[in-house]
Amino acid sequence: MTSILCSLSTSQDTNDNEVWQAAQTADRFLITQDLDFSDMRRFTPGTHAGLLLVRLAQPGRNALAARVALLFETELVARWRGCLVVATEHKVRIKRPV
Numbered sequence: 001m002t003s004i005l006c007s008l009s010t011s012q013d014t015n016d017n018e019v020w021q022a023a024q025t026a027d028r029f030l031i032t033q034d035l036d037f038s039d040m041r042r043f044t045p046g047t048h049a050g051l052l053l054v055r056l057a058q059p060g061r062n063a064l065a066a067r068v069a070l071l072f073e074t075e076l077v078a079r080w081r082g083c084l085v086v087a088t089e090h091k092v093r094i095k096r097p098v
Contacts (some may be wrong), residue, residue, distance in 0.1 A: 024048060029080065031068055033059050038086070045084045046097025052085045 016036045021029040029050035030037070037043055038053055050072075056063050071077065071087055084095040 015054060031064075033064060040084060040095060043084055045095045047081045048082065050083055050085070052080070052081050055086060055088045057089060 013038050016034065019032075020030070020037075022028075027049050028047075029052065031052045031054065033054050033056070035053070037051055043051055052068070054064055054067055056067060067087065067089070071092070075092060080094065086093045086095075
């Protein structure tokens with residue numbers, strides 16, 4: 001996986017649709033903590049480049065960066081293309097295209 005879009009912005013100026021469209025236009029894997037991206041009906045696996053939703057008990061930039069770094073060191077993230085992935089501190093759930 002060579003193309004990733006990770007937005008650490010907490011600005012309300014950029015809405016979810018703009019972020020999603022930018023990721024899709026660039027064919028990039030999106031990493032987010034925003035629960036608005038958890039709807040599998042809207043973000044159906046196989047219809048996008050991939051989506052990682054990170055759910056942490058203590059969310060924040062440093063915690064997000066640390067968890068994502070660990071995931072990329074320990075998981076086969078190249079296989080996540082087109083998937084909806086939900087990661088917590090203890091678990092990774094992968095919804096693959098049907």
